[in-house]
Amino acid sequence: xxxxxxxxxxxxxxxxxxxxxxxxxxxxxxxxxxxxxxxxxxxxxxxxxxxxxxxxxxxxxxxxxxxxxxxxxxxxxxxxxxxxxxxxxxxxxxxxxxxxxxxxxxxxxxxxxx
Amino acid sequence: xxxxxxxxxxxxxxxxxxxxxxxxxxxxxxxxxxxxxxxxxxxxxxxxxxxxxxxxxxxxxxxxxxxxxxxxxxxxxxxxxxxxxxxxxxxxxxxxxxxxxxxxxxxxxx
Numbered sequence: 328x329x330x331x332x333x334x335x336x337x338x339x340x341x342x343x344x345x346x347x348x349x350x351x352x353x354x355x356x357x358x359x360x361x362x363x364x365x366x367x368x369x370x371x372x373x374x375x376x377x378x379x380x381x382x383x384x385x386x387x388x389x390x391x392x393x394x395x396x397x398x399x400x401x402x403x404x405x406x407x408x409x410x411x412x413x414x415x416x417x418x419x420x421x422x423x424x425x426x427x428x429x430x431x432x433x434x435x436x437x438x439x440x441x
Numbered sequence: 442x443x444x445x446x447x448x449x450x451x452x453x454x455x456x457x458x459x460x461x462x463x464x465x466x467x468x469x470x471x472x473x474x475x476x477x478x479x480x481x482x483x484x485x486x487x488x489x490x491x492x493x494x495x496x497x498x499x500x501x502x503x504x505x506x507x508x509x510x511x512x513x514x515x516x517x518x519x520x521x522x523x524x525x526x527x528x529x530x531x532x533x534x535x536x537x538x539x540x541x542x543x544x545x546x547x548x549x550x551x
Binding site for chain 2: 331363368369371372373376418427428429431432433434
């Protein structure tokens with residue numbers, strides 16, 4: 328079945344540092360890929376998405392490129408802020424899955440220190 | 442728009458008790474989902490629905506039941522609570538490949 332693997336956290340960075348959170352996937356079809364963010368005490372919010380190979384999703388300074396050859400969707404940001412502290416989830420949705428459900432990675436906690 | 446509303450936000454249950462987690466969406470979405478999030482883990486799908494009157498099991502359905510009598514509501518029922526059901530529960534709705542999540546319901550079974 329489909330699966331998503333992302334780097335374990337926590338990741339601790341200083342403000343303005345460069346961020347990379349690795350995400351790789353396995354899927355039988357041609358999935359859409361997502362990054363969700365969960366701020367403390369809140370639900371998940373869609374951060375960005377990409378629906379086909381070589382697409383780049385971007386939002387709020389974050390970006391990720393759908394790499395079919397390496398089955399990866401790594402999240403990057405050039406300069407993190409304290410307000411970026413949250414848990415980040417990589418996910419996929421495979422049209423072959425009944426109900427278009429999302430398959431999630433385990434989440435990566437990011438802590439940004441001033 | 443309120444989006445996806447879940448109640449209650451927090452609940453403590455004793456082993457063997459029953460309860461229902463409520464979920465309501467006002468976006469007229471056909472697809473609705475219930476996930477659970479265990480500490481340090483990703484979200485796992487419990488049940489989903491593709492429209493009123495239609496539900497199906499996800500990855501971890503044991504110990505839960507759902508119903509979908511209207512487009513707006515998708516309650517999750519725990520009949521005999523067990524400590525293994527201690528988790529944070531998220532309801533989501535969405536069309537196609539997008540999903541909007543509720544704020545979550547934290548359930549503790551003691």
